[in-house]
Amino acid sequence: xxxxxxxxxxxxxxxxxxxxxxxxxxxxxxxxxxxxxxxxxxxxxxxxxxxxxxxxxxxxxxxxxxxxxxxxxxxxxxxxxxxxxxxxxxxxxxxxxxxxxxxxxxxxxxxxxxxxxxxxxxxxxxxxxxxxxxxxxxxxxxxxxxxxxxxxxxxxxxxxxxxxxxxxxxxxxxxxxxxxxxxxxxxxxxxxxxxxxxxxxxxxxxxxxxxxxxxxxxxxxxxxxxxxxxxxxxxxxxxxxxxxxxxxxxxxxxxxxxxxxxxxxxxxxxxxxxxxxxxxxxxxxxxxxxxxxxxxxxxxxxxxxxxxxxxxxxxxxxxxxxx
Numbered sequence: 341x342x343x344x345x346x347x348x349x350x351x352x353x354x355x356x357x358x359x360x361x362x363x364x365x366x367x368x369x370x371x372x373x374x375x376x377x378x379x380x381x382x383x384x385x386x387x388x389x390x391x392x393x394x395x396x397x398x399x400x401x402x403x404x405x406x407x408x409x410x411x412x413x414x415x416x417x418x419x420x421x422x423x424x425x426x427x428x429x430x431x432x433x434x435x436x437x438x439x440x441x442x443x444x445x446x447x448x449x450x451x452x453x454x455x456x457x458x459x460x461x462x463x464x465x466x467x468x469x470x471x472x473x474x475x476x477x478x479x480x481x482x483x484x485x486x487x488x489x490x491x492x493x494x495x496x497x498x499x500x501x502x503x504x505x506x507x508x509x510x511x512x513x514x515x516x517x518x519x520x521x522x523x524x525x526x527x528x529x530x531x532x533x534x535x536x537x538x539x540x541x542x543x544x545x546x547x548x549x550x551x552x553x554x555x556x557x558x559x560x561x562x563x564x565x566x567x568x569x570x571x572x573x574x575x576x577x578x579x580x581x582x583x584x585x586x587x588x589x590x591x592x593x594x595x596x597x598x599x600x601x602x603x604x605x606x607x608x609x610x611x612x613x614x615x616x617x618x619x620x621x622x623x624x625x626x627x628x629x630x631x632x633x634x635x636x637x638x639x640x641x642x643x644x645x646x647x648x649x650x651x652x653x654x655x656x657x658x659x660x661x662x663x
Contacts, residue, residue: 358618361405361615366402368626369395369402372628373399375642390573391628434497437500443621446484450481502519542574590610590613
């Protein structure tokens with residue numbers, strides 16, 4: 341009967357890139373999780389659970405990269421107009437959508453939790469010390485995972501089965517399997533709201549830190565640790581928004597232009613945007629090491645790097661920051 345839907349195929353270079361991303365995402369975040377779980381001193385025993393949640397969210401997206409490349413080999417992305425073909429593509433897109441949404445949602449909520457945590461730590465230090473415990477932080481993060489999973493699974497599964505066959509066949513990215521109104525008025529507002537909340541909490545926390553610094557109401561090492569931790573998470577958030585921006589912009593452009601999209605966008609633009617989006621999930625551990633001495637020492641210890649090399653790295657980082 342011929343191909344009826346949009347056909348997406350990967351050449352050897354794209355598949356190689358996808359599998360390389362899969363390995364990088366899995367290994368870098370697995371190393372982060374193992375390092376934080378094994379480290380009992382140096383890294384904050386409260387704050388490390390936010391980073392573990394962030395790493396789990398990042399590592400969650402790694403199977404989607406491998407699944408995506410594997411399914412391309414079986415022609416799932418070039419379906420014919422048959423009930424079986426539509427059913428297969430619908431199921432694949434719903435599952436991948438849940439993984440994407442879970443990863444993005446939990447990452448943004450974890451970063452926002454870090455900003456709130458640091459704001460409470462510097463504005464209400466006695467309250468923070470007496471009431472904020474690792475157990476409560478783990479409960480908060482578990483609640484975030486349950487909330488995102490319930491929301492994404494419910495809406496994506498329910499509405500994913502309500503879309504007609506034509507929409508499924510024409511979908512070129514996973515979230516297009518749900519109705520447009522669901523994407524525009526439920527999923528997208530959630531993402532934008534969490535991003536804006538992140539920016540607001542980070543701005544308030546930074547202003548408060550500057551106020552304390554100007555009035556010299558600081559608490560020595562704890563204050564400096566808070567600034568380093570906030571800087572690390574702020575750079576992580578900025579990197580995420582930067583690497584996700586091309587993916588969002590390309591999708592908006594394709595949606596608006598529809599049949600008038602230049603061939604090079606379909607051939608290279610979409611794949612490049614996807615690649616940049618996936619890169620966000622493996623760069624975070626390198627950012628932690630670059631921006632935070634405590635994390636750098638913990639990673640070095642797990643990897644068996646000598647203390648002399650770590651000191652050399654610290655000296656280089658300090659000189660770079662001074663420049």
